[in-house]
Amino acid sequence: MYKIVKAEQLADKIYLMDVEAPRVARACEPGEFVIVKMDEAGERIPLTICDYDRETGIVTIVFQVVGASTQKMASLKAGDSFRDFVGPLGRPSEFVGEDLETLKNKKMLFVAGGVGTAPVYPQVKWLRNHGIDADVIVGAKTKELLILEDQMRAVAGNLYVTTDDGSYVRKGMVTDVVKDLVQNQGRHYDVCVAIGPMIMMKFVCLLTKELNIPTIVSMNPIMVDGTGMCGACRLTVGGQVKFACVDGPEFDGHQVNFDEAMKRQQMYKTEEGRAMLKLKEGDTHHGGCGNCGND
Numbered sequence: 001m002y003k004i005v006k007a008e009q010l011a012d013k014i015y016l017m018d019v020e021a022p023r024v025a026r027a028c029e030p031g032e033f034v035i036v037k038m039d040e041a042g043e044r045i046p047l048t049i050c051d052y053d054r055e056t057g058i059v060t061i062v063f064q065v066v067g068a069s070t071q072k073m074a075s076l077k078a079g080d081s082f083r084d085f086v087g088p089l090g091r092p093s094e095f096v097g098e099d100l101e102t103l104k105n106k107k108m109l110f111v112a113g114g115v116g117t118a119p120v121y122p123q124v125k126w127l128r129n130h131g132i133d134a135d136v137i138v139g140a141k142t143k144e145l146l147i148l149e150d151q152m153r154a155v156a157g158n159l160y161v162t163t164d165d166g167s168y169v170r171k172g173m174v175t176d177v178v179k180d181l182v183q184n185q186g187r188h189y190d191v192c193v194a195i196g197p198m199i200m201m202k203f204v205c206l207l208t209k210e211l212n213i214p215t216i217v218s219m220n221p222i223m224v225d226g227t228g229m230c231g232a233c234r235l236t237v238g239g240q241v242k243f244a245c246v247d248g249p250e251f252d253g254h255q256v257n258f259d260e261a262m263k264r265q266q267m268y269k270t271e272e273g274r275a276m277l278k279l280k281e282g283d284t285h286h287g288g289c290g291n292c293g294n295d
């Protein structure tokens with residue numbers, strides 16, 4: 001069992017939990033995810049890691065209520081436990097494996113949208129801990145939905161906050177801030193990391209392609225079971241079939257076919273849609289990830 005030591009509501013339908021999971025905390029890196037299960041019969045829920053402390057063995061997760069399972073999860077309190085807390089899963093963010101001196105010469109821009117701010121945080125914190133200051137844009141629909149602002153400010157080089165409705169700091173979407181920084185303020189970025197809703201990542205990628213900034217995205221939103229078995233997270237990257245949970249979750253955003261991924265995501269929600277995908281794609285996992293030996 002994995003004890004919840006802190007449970008906090010960050011905003012409407014957005015919750016943070018600190019969980020005692022020492023083995024995950026010791027091994028995890030930014031970009032990776034965990035699968036949580038509330039009880040034996042519970043749904044497996046994949047969640048990107050928001051923070052970890054190797055000393056105390058605490059892993060922080062942030063989640064949004066989107067259905068019955070996450071609604072039930074939101075009612076858990078400090079002292080309650082998860083039945084399973086499996087991880088770390090997926091591949092760490094690419095920069096974690098890069099030569100530090102090369103990395104120090106790169107100017108990085110992070111674009112975080114809504115709940116996507118949570119998985120951006122450990123990446124920016126990792127960079128700060130390694131002597132690298134990254135610029136961060138955080139976008140939220142409205143002031144009340146902005147999360148982790150103080151935490152992000154503490155680890156970012158420059159933090160730019162924007163709200164769709166202008167209720168806090170400035171009005172506009174994250175893409176408006178990217179344009180402003182690059183086109184009006186003449187900032188140069190070697191790489192952009194965009195994490196948030198699919199539609200945001202699609203539009204950030206369209207813009208950064210124009211601006212010639214290589215861009216990484218996290219395809220966590222299309223994952224369902226997170227095990228490579230359900231086929232939900234199948235996507236096309238540079239013309240090749242990939243699975244977000246085994247090959248990602250991070251990919252070269254300029255190579256991702258977002259329209260197809262978003263269409264599949266919608267279809268996967270219904271039994272009829274899943275049957276249609278199976279008809280069109282076969283048993284979607286087999287042969288796709290390159291990790292299972294086509295078994």
Ligand code: NAD
Pocket residue numbers: 048064112113114115116117119139140141145162163164172173174175195196197198199200203204218219220221222
């Ligand atoms: P949201 O809808 O409130 O959007 C957040 C910000 O994204 C907006 O404030 C805006 O600045 C930007 N944005 C949205 N649409 C845009 C567009 N068309 N063009 C440019 N910018 C745009 O976000 P939310 O409700 O917090 O997001 C929830 C979604 O985030 C869920 O679908 C969830 O799956 C996803 N999510 C993704 C990750 C990940 O790893 N990629 C992690 C957590 C959550």
Ligand code: FES
Pocket residue numbers: 222223224225226227228229230231232233234243244245246285
């Ligand atoms: Fe099911 Fe990746 S989430 S195959």
